[in-house]
Amino acid sequence: PFGVDLLFTDSKDMTFGVEICEDLWAVTPPSNHMANNGANLLFNLSASNELIGKHEYREELVRTQSGRCMAAYVYASAGVGESTTDTVFGGHAIISEYGSTLAQNERFSLESNLITADVDLERLRWLRLNESSYSDGRRKKTRIIKVGALPSISKLERDINPMPFVPSRYAEKKHRCDEIIHIQAHGLIKRMSHAHIKKAVIGISGGLDSTLALLSTHRAFQMMGWDVKNIIAVTMPGFGTTSRTKSNAIQLCEALGITLKTVDITDISLKEFEAIEHDKDEHSITYENVQARARTSILMNMANKEGGLVIGTGDLSEIALGWSTYNGDHMSMYALNSGIPKTLIQYVIEYYKCNESIADIIDDILDTPISPELLPHENNEIIQETESIVGPYELHDFFLYHFIKYGAKPKKIRFLASMAFAGKYNEETITKWLKLFLRRFFTQQFKRSCMPDGPKVGTISLSPRADWKMASDADVEIWLKELS
Structure with missing residues (x-):
C-alpha cells in the first residue's frame, strides 16, 4: 500500500x-x-x-x-x-x-x-x-x-544528564541565568506594584535559598530604580545558628546596601516551649518547628508594621519533599524561589559572582553545608546537614524531573538514575532515596495545596494554581511496590 x-x-x-x-x-x-x-x-x-x-x-x-x-x-x-x-x-x-x-x-x-x-x-x-x-x-x-513489538533493552546508548535542571553547556550560563533572574524580578515587581507595596521583608540565614531570594529581590529594586534601603533583611539567630552563616548573611546585606535587622529567636522560643510545656532539652520536631514558626511570625509582623511584602525563600526541591514547617517557612506573601530546584539555585547563585564585591561571600555560602540550623551546634559547627537526613538534592531533583516532566514510573526512574549516576551512587542507594522521595512527595501534598503564589520559572511547577493537581490523601504504596 x-x-x-x-x-x-x-x-x-x-x-x-x-x-x-x-x-x-x-x-x-x-x-x-x-x-x-x-x-x-x-x-x-x-x-x-x-x-x-x-x-x-x-x-x-x-x-x-x-x-x-x-x-x-x-x-x-x-x-x-x-x-x-x-x-x-x-x-x-x-x-x-x-x-x-x-x-x-x-x-x-x-x-x-x-x-x-x-x-x-x-x-x-x-x-x-x-x-x-x-x-x-x-x-x-x-x-x-x-507490526511486531519492540524488544526490551537493558542499557542505553544515549547519555542521561544527571543534572536535568542545569544547562549542560557553559556557554548557555549567562543567558539562562539572566532569564531566571528576570522572571523572578519581574514577577516580584508586578506583585509589589499591583499591591502598592514599597518594601520587601526577607529572612536571611546565610544559606543558599535566602541568598538567591535576596539577590533577585535586590535586582528587582535596581531594575525599577527603587531605594534598596526598602529591602528589610532580618537575620534571626537561634540555637543552631553558627557564626559562619550569620557572618555571611550580615556581610552580604552590608555589601548590597540594604536595611539589616537582627532578632534573636532564642528567648521567644524558650517562652513558647514553656507555654506548651515542652522540655527545652528534648530536641524533637517540636523543638525545630517552634523556631521555624517563630521566624515566620516575626517576618509577618514586621511586614505588617513596615507595610512590606514577606518574600518566601523555599525552593522547588523543598516543596516537592515537603521539607518545610507547615505555616512556618512554608508560608510567605510571595514565594520567589518556588519554581527553582536546589541544583539550579546553586548554579544561579554562582552566576552572581560576576559582582566582585560579593564574590568571596558567595563562594563561602556555596561551600557551606545545607542546613536549617535548628539543632544546637557543636563548637560553632553545623551538626544538622539536610542531605544526610533526606538524601542528596542532585538525586531528588533528578527524580522530580523525570517523575513530573515525563511521568516516569519508579522502576524507570531508578534505571535512568543508575545510568546517570553510574560510579557515584549504586542501585541500593538510589532505591533508598527514591523510596524516601516518593513517600515524602505523596504525604506532603497538603502543604502544596495551600502554598503561596510564586513565579513559574521552568517547565515544572508544583503550584495548585498552575500545573499540579493532586489529592492530599493519594496513596503511595502502589508506587513503592514497583521498587520491591
Whole structure:
C-alpha cells in the first residue's frame, strides 16, 4: 500500500508513519496529520541535495518538526554515490526527539554509514497527554498496519544528564541565568506594584535559598530604580545558628546596601516551649518547628508594621519533599524561589559572582553545608546537614524531573538514575532515596495545596494554581511496590 494515511503500530508503545523528502518542507507536512493520529515515530526518506548552509536549515527543520509533533523524527537523505549531473548529495542522516537532535552523521562519506539513537516513546506519550496543544489537532482517517513489538533493552546508548535542571553547556550560563533572574524580578515587581507595596521583608540565614531570594529581590529594586534601603533583611539567630552563616548573611546585606535587622529567636522560643510545656532539652520536631514558626511570625509582623511584602525563600526541591514547617517557612506573601530546584539555585547563585564585591561571600555560602540550623551546634559547627537526613538534592531533583516532566514510573526512574549516576551512587542507594522521595512527595501534598503564589520559572511547577493537581490523601504504596 502507498499513501500518507498509512500508520504502522505494534499496538503498545510504537506507531510510526513515513513521509518523503519535501513533505517536510510543506506548509502542512503529512507528518503533522500522522502525529495527530498517534504516530510517535516519523521517518523521512529524502533526496535533498547539498547547497551552502542547507544542511543547517535541514537539521533545524527535522529538530523543530520533532518538537512540534512531540515525536521522534528519523531523516535519511541520498548519499554521495547518488550524485548526478548538477546535483550533489551528502547522505545527511538525522535523528531528533521532541526538539533535540540525538544523532547526525558526517556528510559526504564515500562509505555507507549508520547512525542509531535511543528514543523514549513512553516519555513522548506522557508529553502528549499533558500538553493541551497536542489534543487540539484534527484527526483524519488512517489505514493501520500491525507490526511486531519492540524488544526490551537493558542499557542505553544515549547519555542521561544527571543534572536535568542545569544547562549542560557553559556557554548557555549567562543567558539562562539572566532569564531566571528576570522572571523572578519581574514577577516580584508586578506583585509589589499591583499591591502598592514599597518594601520587601526577607529572612536571611546565610544559606543558599535566602541568598538567591535576596539577590533577585535586590535586582528587582535596581531594575525599577527603587531605594534598596526598602529591602528589610532580618537575620534571626537561634540555637543552631553558627557564626559562619550569620557572618555571611550580615556581610552580604552590608555589601548590597540594604536595611539589616537582627532578632534573636532564642528567648521567644524558650517562652513558647514553656507555654506548651515542652522540655527545652528534648530536641524533637517540636523543638525545630517552634523556631521555624517563630521566624515566620516575626517576618509577618514586621511586614505588617513596615507595610512590606514577606518574600518566601523555599525552593522547588523543598516543596516537592515537603521539607518545610507547615505555616512556618512554608508560608510567605510571595514565594520567589518556588519554581527553582536546589541544583539550579546553586548554579544561579554562582552566576552572581560576576559582582566582585560579593564574590568571596558567595563562594563561602556555596561551600557551606545545607542546613536549617535548628539543632544546637557543636563548637560553632553545623551538626544538622539536610542531605544526610533526606538524601542528596542532585538525586531528588533528578527524580522530580523525570517523575513530573515525563511521568516516569519508579522502576524507570531508578534505571535512568543508575545510568546517570553510574560510579557515584549504586542501585541500593538510589532505591533508598527514591523510596524516601516518593513517600515524602505523596504525604506532603497538603502543604502544596495551600502554598503561596510564586513565579513559574521552568517547565515544572508544583503550584495548585498552575500545573499540579493532586489529592492530599493519594496513596503511595502502589508506587513503592514497583521498587520491591
